[in-house]
Amino acid sequence: MASSSDERYVWPWTGIVANIFGKPKHEPVECDSMYWLRKFEQYKPEEAYVLHCAEDPTGYVVLEFGTEWTGFSQMMKLDTDFLVDHHGKKDYYESRKMGYSSGLFGWCAQAEDYNSEGLVGNFLRQKAELKTTSMVAQESLNEKTETLDHLYGEIGSVNKKISEMESKYIEDYMSLDKMMKEIEKKRDLLHQTRAEATEKQMKARSDVLSLLEKHQMEKKAVSDALLKLEKEMGNEQKLNLEIAELEEQLKVLKCVNLEEADHENKRKIEIEEIEEKLEDMIFDMSVKDDENQALKKKVQEAKIELEDARQQIIKELPQFLKGVTKIQIKKIGEVSARSFKKVCMNRYKNNKKASSESVKLCAKWQKEILDSTWHPFKIVDVEGKEIQEEIDENDPKLLSLKNDLGEEAYVAVVTALKELHEYHNSDDAENTHNSSEKQVIPEIWDSENGRRATVTEALKYISNRVIKMR
Numbered sequence: 001m002a003s004s005s006d007e008r009y010v011w012p013w014t015g016i017v018a019n020i021f022g023k024p025k026h027e028p029v030e031c032d033s034m035y036w037l038r039k040f041e042q043y044k045p046e047e048a049y050v051l052h053c054a055e056d057p058t059g060y061v062v063l064e065f066g067t068e069w070t071g072f073s074q075m076m077k078l079d080t081d082f083l084v085d086h087h088g089k090k091d092y093y094e095s096r097k098m099g100y101s102s103g104l105f106g107w108c109a110q111a112e113d114y115n116s117e118g119l120v121g122n123f124l125r126q127k128a129e130l131k132t133t134s135m136v137a138q139e140s141l142n143e144k145t146e147t148l149d150h151l152y153g154e155i156g157s158v159n160k161k162i163s164e165m166e167s168k169y170i171e172d173y174m175s176l177d178k179m180m181k182e183i184e185k186k187r188d189l190l191h192q193t194r195a196e197a198t199e200k201q202m203k204a205r206s207d208v209l210s211l212l213e214k215h216q217m218e219k220k221a222v223s224d225a226l227l228k229l230e231k232e233m234g235n236e237q238k239l240n241l242e243i244a245e246l247e248e249q250l251k252v253l254k255c256v257n258l259e260e261a262d263h264e265n266k267r268k269i270e271i272e273e274i275e276e277k278l279e280d281m282i283f284d285m286s287v288k289d290d291e292n293q294a295l296k297k298k299v300q301e302a303k304i305e306l307e308d309a310r311q312q313i314i315k316e317l318p319q320f321l322k323g324v325t326k327i328q329i330k331k332i333g334e335v336s337a338r339s340f341k342k343v344c345m346n347r348y349k350n351n352k353k354a355s356s357e358s359v360k361l362c363a364k365w366q367k368e369i370l371d372s373t374w375h376p377f378k379i380v381d382v383e384g385k386e387i388q389e390e391i392d393e394n395d396p397k398l399l400s401l402k403n404d405l406g407e408e409a410y411v412a413v414v415t416a417l418k419e420l421h422e423y424h425n426s427d428d429a430e431n432t433h434n435s436s437e438k439q440v441i442p443e444i445w446d447s448e449n450g451r452r453a454t455v456t457e458a459l460k461y462i463s464n465r466v467i468k469m470r
Contacts, residue, residue, distance in 0.1 A: 010109035010124055011131040013065040013075045015045070017106045018092050021052060021059040036061045043074045049127075051119050053373050058101070060120055062109075062127075072133070075108045082106035122375050126424060154281055165270055183252050197241070309455050314442050317458065327453055327461040330445035333420030333438070335369060337362045339412035343405050361405070365413050368397065369420065370438045377421065391418065 017040070020030060033048040040048075045063040052059035063078070065071030082088050082105060092105035114124045317329055337358065344358040345351070368374060376395035379387055391414055392398070402410040420438060446453040453461075 006132055006134075008111040008114075008130040008132055009072075010114050010128045011136060012067045012128055013071040014109040014124065014128060015043070015063040015065065015075050015078045015106060016089075016109050016113060016120060017061040017063065017104055019058045019101050019103065019105050020050070020061050021057060022101055022103065030059075036063070040078070043078045044070075045074070046071070049123065051123055051372075053119055053371075055373055056119050062120070062123060064127075067136075072136075078106055079108040119373055122372060161274065165267065187249075187252075197237075306455060310444060313444055313455060313458050317444065317462070325461075325465075326446065326448050327458050328445055328447055329442050330447075332423050332441045332443055333369060333416050334440045335362060335366050335416045336412040339408045340365075340405070343409050361409075365401070365409075366416075366440075369413065369416050370440070372438050376417065389421070 017036070020036075031050050031052075033050055036048040036050065037045060040063060043063070044065070046066045047064040049062040049064070050059065051062060063075075065075045079088070087103060087105045089105070089107035092101065092107075095101035095105075109124060109128075111130055113120055114128075114130050115121060314329055317327075340361045341355070341358040344354040344361070348354040348357060374397065376392045376398055377389045378392040379389055381387055398410065398414070401413060420441070423441060423443075424438075444453045444455070444458045445451075446457065
């Protein structure tokens with residue numbers, strides 16, 4: 001069994017709500033996408049598309065939740081809520097087998113829905129693609145790699161400087177440690193010197209005591225005074241030695257503290273400079289991100305303005321250009337009426353009858369071409385390297401058309417099908433046509449080169465024509 005990270009979901013994240021026209025008579029408002037956006041606003045969908053046809057009259061709503069992880073979370077919440085209410089995907093198909101289904105059923109769109117035949121599968125394959133959650137996470141990570149690489153480079157430089165500072169700090173610390181050892185050595189020497197003073201004092205004291213004992217009876221008063229004076233002198237000498245030792249220690253400590261304070265201040269200043277530079281870099285990144293967002297907004301606004309201009313040209317161009325011209329309006333997906341007229345002229349001797357029948361046949365096959373449930377294409381593998389779609393020549397409707405009306409009518413219908421299919425799958429249609437239903441699409445066309453003309457090319461051509469007419 002595949003792990004959850006290997007499950008393929010429709011992306012942008014998509015939810016499906018079925019049986020929207022399950023009751024005998026439905027209201028017109030239920031065909032409105034905004035109605036369903038409001039109905040499921042608790043899940044915060046971004047778009048809603050209503051799908052229905054004669055073959056599947058109960059209808060579906062396809063809810064799109066965007067490409068972010070918050071959209072994935074909302075999609076899964078919708079799936080869970082319907083599942084708990086026993087109105088999930090499995091419940092829907094079981095109720096259909098029983099011949100009766102009541103209420104709405106909902107679930108998250110996955111590979112099974114994407115690859116299914118019929119209304120929903122066709123729509124999902126045109127609108128979205130299949131991805132695993134790990135694929136989406138990797139793509140999101142790749143988008144940020146370029147920006148992060150630059151930041152990592154800057155941080156690497158800062159880390160290098162910090163490393164150099166740490167090396168300098170270790171060097172200074174070793175120097176200070178050496179100096180402290182020399183101070184300790186001098187201190188030990190001072191203690192040794194003090195001990196040798198003490199030995200001489202003990203010897204002198206012994207001599208004095210012997211003398212005092214010898215002359216105790218004769219010079220008791222002098223001996224007492226001498227002992228008192230000796231004691232006072234000994235205390236004073238000891239105090240002087242302790243004072244001298246403390247003064248020496250104080251000098252050493254002051255010297256060490258001054259050097260440590262100076263080094264610490266320098267290190268603190270360098271660290272503050274690095275922190276300030278890092279803050280500037282982070283601020284610069286924030287500014288650049290804001291600039292990028294503003295630029296994206298301007299590009300989107302420019303695309304909308306350009307598309308508005310294109311639609312205005314499509315509306316106004318026919319009154320400027322008459323007959324066969326280089327730049328013209330081509331209706332993509334429109335079946336050629338001339339082919340059906342030719343077939344009917346050969347079939348009926350009465351011109352009025354032939355004209356009437358050709359109009360009916362043309363209207364019938366135009367409706368078939370625009371039927372979103374009819375998809376006469378098959379997927380083929382080209383030399384094992386790439387996959388593409390081409391017309392399925394064994395499609396029952398196309399075979400019937402060729403047998404009944406002949407090759408020319410067949411070619412007219414196939415040509416219109418290919419044009420509309422290729423246009424819907426091209427980048428040109430990205431912002432021009434967002435409807436879920438197939439329809440004939442007017443386009444500014446370069447008839448000489450057989451391609452979609454740009455707004456600039458159309459305006460330039462019209463301008464030149466107007467100048468020549470003067």
